[in-house]
Amino acid sequence: MTDFSPLDSEAASKRLNNIVKRTPLIYNAKLSEKYEAEIYLKREDLQVVRSYKLRGAYNMISQLSTAQLNRGIVCASAGNHAQGVAFSCDKLGTKGVIFMPEITPRQKVKQTEMFGNGQVELVLVGDTFDDCLREALAYTAAHNMTFIPPFDNYSIIEGQGTVGVEILQDLPGADVVIMPVGGGGLAAGAGTYLKSKNPHIVLLGAEPEGAPSMSEALTQGAPVTLAAIERFVDGAAVKRVGELTYELCARVLDDMQLVAEGKVCTTILKLYNEDAIVVEPAGALSVAALDAYADKIKGKKVVCVISGGNNDIERMQEIKEKSLLYEGLKHYFIVRFPQRPGALKLFVNNVLGPHDDITRFEFIKKTNRENGPALVGIELANKADYNALVQRMKEFKFEIIELNNDQTLFEYLV
Template identity: 65%
Template structure:
């Protein structure tokens, strides 16, 4: 049976003292007002490598015998573990090889190189973390090196548990702690430490709807490998949680909430616009989960762990798009205009509401445009305007197909 002991976490905290930032636990006024609770943010986005991952990586690597370190270390990561690993390689002056999925945002690759400098080599391979992890493990065995797992290792878990160690020192009366889950290292570590110190505290895990690996593992009673996952929340898009992390999380989790990717995007934009806090999708998970707990947390002390801020600016357009669609403010249609002059003009004048905006217009045929279908993106100011828009199209006998409700067509055309 795996467990995280107070002694081991205290030792990890001392080991990390000169390396990691003791991140603030901040009361967020706007969130507290919205949910009628005391909402505290544990700001691991302000960590040296802009995520909590440095804690686990350094704790494990600094615990290895020197002869093992001399042979070199390897990791596989979607980005944040890679940066913690790279920082640790530089700090301990050891050679490291980092395998990253080929879809990793450029910003994370650049940051990783900055932290590791000449101590690391980066190899891009595979479409998911799981693909590149297989390549990394094979490379590790062939070269007699040591694999530094991103989550499924006791020393990694003890390092991540120092987030919980700090929370318990920063706030004495804690009703809820909401923890993002990818592979489960942070949840297993911080969650089990907090439960030991404060057994009445509820530990709520949260996963992206498109990558529910812990949810499915809990249903099955053991870790299961998901066939397909939505990779958008790259910091938490793992096909299979760890064996050690699952065994611990199974005991300490009070609930796991699945959050739609669109809700996560809305949360990212709100945090940026309202509080000037930059978070990556996985970093927004715990705050996005508040909506699903609002009836339970009123009047309570709630801690949301903001796990990281490594967000590529190139992704902001996609984040905005996903948010608008989730909020019911953005709709795409294939519209067949009648074969007569002025059909498009009539659409603009008689179908669009005063606050509706065409954000995309594209004829699907290069010839015979006036009678061919057009792809039209419409942005609404209020989601309640949607029904009126549909009614006006039906009243004018406009032939249309809504792409948002047809996944195969939507992914092909939009």
């Protein structure tokens, strides 16, 4: 076994007894059949606060001195860590001040208030986690309180490692474990424990394509601050991973996989429609990465960690849209209709295929309707129908700009 002190996730498990829920490890028949492997889902979406973050937060806060608890604690979080801290504040009777980005889904804000049960004050500031982190650290110093970091702390990492303890207790013969990676706390903690018990277990990290902070750190040999990130997978979108988490992940992870945000959305919808599992974007990362590892996992016992289920229902339309775009089933065009009578009728009757559906139609120039350019959104039943649709547009002399291929115009118009 490899020594990874000062982490002791087995001791943390005892500390968390009767506080966190021992989440189930559930065999998934559909995924197992698809990938010719034994696929199990570690359901942290069923945790008390619907994510694994409670484990690290409580593990750290419960070890603070009475004086520290009396002064209160501060944290910065995109949502799930905040809920874990809030729950811990209520259980331990300490005041908490929680900083969250202004763009945090409303559902996560309300949940944090609920779990805090009057023990926490929420401050919404900044556009990203990194923005609110700066404010939280300044507030901590000014008020002589204790900061509870979301991932870069041994007590936090050790607490997240209890996910790994439970996995090996329930499936001692696990061959592969796939974990989502944001700041790296879960992968560092659970990965450290799993490798220490079985050096041959394969540990894979899944990270959003638009926020490849751990992948970039592993490539560069040290944590780096990304200039910009895509915030959609909010639970795993950080500009810079932790120093401690990087060091541990570099030792224990066998590979990292970047997952497109659209693929994450497709996975969210499939898990909901096929298994009645509600996951947030970060929680879908591990399952979304399965396609990339299909050859490696065949015949293996594979665990995918579903890290959280705090998904705001108001985001579902956006999730569906991103999935359709990624799958090649939704396309947007600027269409200039021919200057002749019945052009719109011709478009509907002769250009659209029998299973194509117009989902958006608006003239761009409000003063030049009927023959000016129009923004048209079309949903296809089959990705393969796209080329024929474009060909028919050209045959009937409709001038088009394919917005899916022009990111600047797409963002501006759609």
